[in-house]
Amino acid sequence: MSEAGWSLQKAIYSTLIADATLKTLIGDPPRVYDLAPDRAAFPHVVFGDARETKLPGVDGLVEHDMRIIAHSRYEGRREVKDIVTAILSALDDAPIAVPGYALISLRATFSDIIHRRDADAYQGVIRFRAVTEKA
Secondary structure (H helix, E strand, O other), rough: OOOHHHHHHHHHHHHHEEEEEEHHHHHHOOOEEEOOOOOOOOOOOEEEEEEEEEOOOOEEEEEEEEEEEEOOOOOOOOOHHHHHHHHHHOOOOOOOOOOOOEEEEEEEEEEEEEEEOOOOOEEEEEEEEEEEEOO
């Protein structure tokens, strides 16, 4: 991951842990992790896979494809859907400050709710596309 990608992740993390709605859903302090600890309390949110692509034509322009995953053991989809909605409200097209970079755009491209039978849990996967430019 480039410095732009790490700066973007830290800015997104700061935005999520400051969000009042998300705090009511996943705890205060909010359980938002880069890597969830063993036996992490549910529900929680984790940064998932990320990919970066340098865009041609402008030096320092980078496209980021990232996933944020909500984990829930609530009986049914309600809790994970509420968490996904809160994340989308906090991040989709938000004017987030990314130190050292200009955030050109931050948009959700899709979200999925998945039932994991083996863990008797639900996951909400949100995929975001962002574009940053070196400031």
